Amino acid sequence: MTRSIGRLALxxxxxxxxxxxxxxxxxxxxxxxxxxxxxxRYFGVRIIGASPERVAQLRENWGVDxxxxxxxxxxxxxxxxxxxxxxxxxxxxxxxxxxDRLGWTVLLVSAGFTLALLLGLLLxxxxxxxxxxxxxxxxxxxxxxxxxxxxxxxxxAVLYVFALQLRWLPGGGVTSGSEPVSAxxxxxHMVLPVAVLAISQAPWFVLFVRQNLLESxxxxxxxxxxxxxxxxxxxxxxxxxxxxxxxxxxLLGARLPELITGALLVETVFSWPGIARxxxxxxxxxxFALLGALTVMATGVVLLGNLLADVLYSLADPRVALxx
Amino acid sequence: MADLTWRPAPRSRLxxxxxxxxxxxxxLPSAAILVLVALTVLVVPLVVELNEQYVDLAVANRxxxxxxxxxxxxxxxxxxxxxxxxxxVSLTVGLVAAVISAVVGTAVGALAGTVGGWFDxxxxxxxxxIASVPHLLLGIVIVAVLRPSLTAVIISIALxxxxxxxxxxxxxxxxxxxxxxxxxxxxxGASRLRVLTRHLLPNVAPQILLATTLMVPHAVWHETALxxxxxxxxxxxxxxxxMINDAQRSLLTGGWWMSLAxxxxxxxxTLAVSGASGxxxxxxxxxxxxxxxx
Numbered sequence: 001m002t003r004s005i006g007r008l009a010l011x012x013x014x015x016x017x018x019x020x021x022x023x024x025x026x027x028x029x030x031x032x033x034x035x036x037x038x039x040x041r042y043f044g045v046r047i048i049g050a051s052p053e054r055v056a057q058l059r060e061n062w063g064v065d066x067x068x069x070x071x072x073x074x075x076x077x078x079x080x081x082x083x084x085x086x087x088x089x090x091x092x093x094x095x096x097x098x099x100d101r102l103g104w105t106v107l108l109v110s111a112g113f114t115l116a117l118l119l120g121l122l123l124x125x126x127x128x129x130x131x132x133x134x135x136x137x138x139x140x141x142x143x144x145x146x147x148x149x150x151x152x153x154x155x156x157a158v159l160y161v162f163a164l165q166l167r168w169l170p171g172g173g174v175t176s177g178s179e180p181v182s183a184x185x186x187x188x189h190m191v192l193p194v195a196v197l198a199i200s201q202a203p204w205f206v207l208f209v210r211q212n213l214l215e216s217x218x219x220x221x222x223x224x225x226x227x228x229x230x231x232x233x234x235x236x237x238x239x240x241x242x243x244x245x246x247x248x249x250x251l252l253g254a255r256l257p258e259l260i261t262g263a264l265l266v267e268t269v270f271s272w273p274g275i276a277r278x279x280x281x282x283x284x285x286x287x288f289a290l291l292g293a294l295t296v297m298a299t300g301v302v303l304l305g306n307l308l309a310d311v312l313y314s315l316a317d318p319r320v321a322l323x324x
Numbered sequence: 325m326a327d328l329t330w331r332p333a334p335r336s337r338l339x340x341x342x343x344x345x346x347x348x349x350x351x352l353p354s355a356a357i358l359v360l361v362a363l364t365v366l367v368v369p370l371v372v373e374l375n376e377q378y379v380d381l382a383v384a385n386r387x388x389x390x391x392x393x394x395x396x397x398x399x400x401x402x403x404x405x406x407x408x409x410x411x412x413v414s415l416t417v418g419l420v421a422a423v424i425s426a427v428v429g430t431a432v433g434a435l436a437g438t439v440g441g442w443f444d445x446x447x448x449x450x451x452x453x454i455a456s457v458p459h460l461l462l463g464i465v466i467v468a469v470l471r472p473s474l475t476a477v478i479i480s481i482a483l484x485x486x487x488x489x490x491x492x493x494x495x496x497x498x499x500x501x502x503x504x505x506x507x508x509x510x511x512x513g514a515s516r517l518r519v520l521t522r523h524l525l526p527n528v529a530p531q532i533l534l535a536t537t538l539m540v541p542h543a544v545w546h547e548t549a550l551x552x553x554x555x556x557x558x559x560x561x562x563x564x565x566x567m568i569n570d571a572q573r574s575l576l577t578g579g580w581w582m583s584l585a586x587x588x589x590x591x592x593x594t595l596a597v598s599g600a601s602g603x604x605x606x607x608x609x610x611x612x613x614x615x616x617x618x
Contacts, residue, residue: 019453027465034469148594150545152552153568153587160575257458264460265549269572279461280553283468291468295461302456 005311012310016303024079024296028072031288084293089285090278094293097278105274109263111190112197117252119198120205127206128213129236140210143203151200151262155269158196172271193270200262201255208251212244219243246317253309256302354599361593365412368405388581395581397570407585409562411593417474417563418544421481425543426536428482429489430525436490437497438520448494451487459484460549467555477556481543489535496528530608537601541594548590564590 075085084094127139146154163171170189216222217240225239226232267276275294282290388395394403436447454462463480470476500506501524509519544564550556551565559566564586571582 015449019456022450022453023457030465030469144595144598145591148541148591148598150548150552150565150568150587150590152549153583153590156568156572156575156583157587160580164576164578257456260458261460261549265552268553279464280555283464283553283555286468288468291465295457295465298461299457302458306456 005314008314009307009311012303012307016300016307019303020296020300021076023299024076024292025072027288027292027295028075029068031292032068032071034286079293085289087278087282087287087290089281089287089290094290097290098275098293098297101273101275101278104272105263105267105276107186108190108193108197108267108272108274109259111194112201112263112266113259115194115198116201116205119202120209123202124206124209125213125236125241128210128217129232131210131214136210139206143206146199147203149200150265151196152265152269154200155193155196155266158192159269162192173273193266193272196269197259197262197266200266201259204251204255204258205248208248209244212247213240216240216244246313249309249313249316252312253306256305257298260298260301350599351603354596354603357592357596358600361411361415361596364408365415368408369412387579394585395579397567397574397579397582403567403582403585406562406567407564407589410564410567410586411589413557413561413563414544414547414565414590415540415593417478417481417547418540421478421485421543421547422536422539424478424482425484425486425539426489426532429486429535430493430528430532432486433490433493434497434520434525434528437494437501438516438524440498444494448491451490454484455487459546463546463550464553464555467550472550472555472558474557474561477547477550480550481546484546485539485542488539489532492531492535493528496531497524500524500527534601534605534608537597537604541597544590544594 078085082095084098086092087094087097090097123139127136130136159171162168169191171192173189213236219240221243222235222240225235230238263274264276264279266272267274268280271277278290279294281287282294394407397403397406432447432451436444462484466480466483467476470479506519506523509523514522547556547563548565548568551563552569553565554569556565557563559570567586568583571579571586574582
């Protein structure tokens with residue numbers, strides 16, 4: 001069992017490496033294809049006054065005119081040692097930019113994801129159990145509306161109501177004023193962004209759990225459990241929910257790209273010091289070193305998430321053929 | 325262990341999904357909203373002699389009133405009028421991008437499905453690889469390469485959204501290929517191209533059309549998100565994302581109406597599009613009933 005899971009993980013990793021290579025190379029080609037010249041960008045307007053020798057020297061040093069493959073190879077060689085180049089827009093090494101911000105994003109995303117999961121399980125189970133009642137309609141209707149609403153709009157609405165009008169919670173950043181970063185302060189500042197990320201992700205989970213539960217209510221083992229006189233809450237939690245949660249695991253992996261997208265927008269609304277600001281800055285300033293590194297990293301996270309979901313699935317359901 | 329007397333079971337709550345209500349309940353309101361939106365968006369700019377860029381600082385930051393139903397923004401532009409233009413832009417971008425991505429997706433999917441073999445496998449692995457990059461990030465990269473503009477936004481959406489269409493078309497083509505009428509056509513001497521264009525694609529067409537309509541809300545959403553981040557349409561252009569982005573500043577001083585109206589309009593329109601196409605999907609594919617109960 002463990003051996004076959006190891007094999008699955010290895011096979012998936014073997015797929016992940018070429019994907020990351022292809023994605024990073026494609027980004028590289030895109031960057032080269034853009035009409036944008038990093039040397040001109042470096043000089044800005046000063047390029048008019050700069051001596052041609054100096055410009056040529058810089059082109060030579062940066063290797064701008066070398067073929068794409070050679071440049072990509074140089075980037076890759078440095079990337080495996082952890083040197084991702086320098087960010088032009090933030091004037092910092094890329095690895096430093098990511099290192100400074102990644103922790104904040106991971107904090108936001110993991111808290112938001114956990115909360116979304118809990119909400120999805122609770123509300124989804126509740127809606128399926130009380131199927132057809134006004135409560136079920138309220139939950140499902142709310143979910144469809146939230147699915148259609150842009151995350152950042154929901155974020156602004158929440159910001160307006162809870163931070164600006166009611167003044168219950170701080171509306172942006174991780175500290176108030178010049179306060180030093182403290183666990184308590186961060187926890188208070190986290191509430192709104194985490195809540196918004198969670199309620200923007202929860203609808204899929206709620207609807208999915210509800211649909212699967214409704215389907216499992218017709219399965220023999222659930223009907224059997226009911227026939228034996230088990231109370232409803234035990235049948236739902238012990239029999240129906242167990243089987244209907246299996247596909248849920250795959251959904252977790254599949255929702256990762258949406259989660260990253262959502263986090264990007266939520267961070268922007270709440271001025272969270274994560275990678276979102278860096279991404280937008282990088283895009284506006286055509287800072288491909290940073291943008292490319294962030295994109296490749298996000299892709300890696302998605303692939304890793306899919307792998308984890310598959311491993312969990314095969315652990316939870318021994319019927320799954322691991323080598324299929 | 326005391327209570328062994330038989331009691332009737334309580335009314336069961338654990339029932340299978342009840343049959344959804346008549347699709348009319350979803351189709352009619354959705355269709356009505358869509359017709360209304362389409363008419364407004366198409367007719368208003370032709371009939372009304374107003375400029376959505378008209379700046380009147382004297383009435384800046386006014387809350388909703390009889391003269392300005394949805395209020396005015398920080399430059400005194402009418403929010404309702406700008407909403408109409410914004411929805412027009414967003415829907416156009418969404419439609420055009422959805423159609424382009426459907427064309428690209430169909431081409432790739434049909435190619436993979438008909439050629440088959442290692443070609444299919446490689447192509448589908450490429451699709452998987454692109455699907456692993458978060459949509460919005462890939463979209464941002466594409467906009468960064470092309471510099472923010474209307475064309476860049478459309479290309480960015482089209483290049484990130486064709487994957488679903490490609491997968492659907494490929495799997496449909498693969499399953500159609502085993503049908504006797506395709507064998508009959510091949511035995512009858514039809515060329516590959518003829519089989520593809522006369523027999524395969526017409527049978528996939530409804531699925532493609534459905535996938536395209538379902539893509540429109542996604543495309544609109546993508547455009548809105550890009551514009552909101554400042555990577556979409558030029559800042560002065562009225563688009564839902566730009567309006568909400570502009571309204572962010574006014575929100576801090578209490579101007580809630582500038583972001584409320586565009587957001588609500590977007591939600592209603594997207595719900596109408598997915599409601600109407602949901603009914604259509606249930607008719608095409610009764611096994612996968614979306615079970616809407618609102």
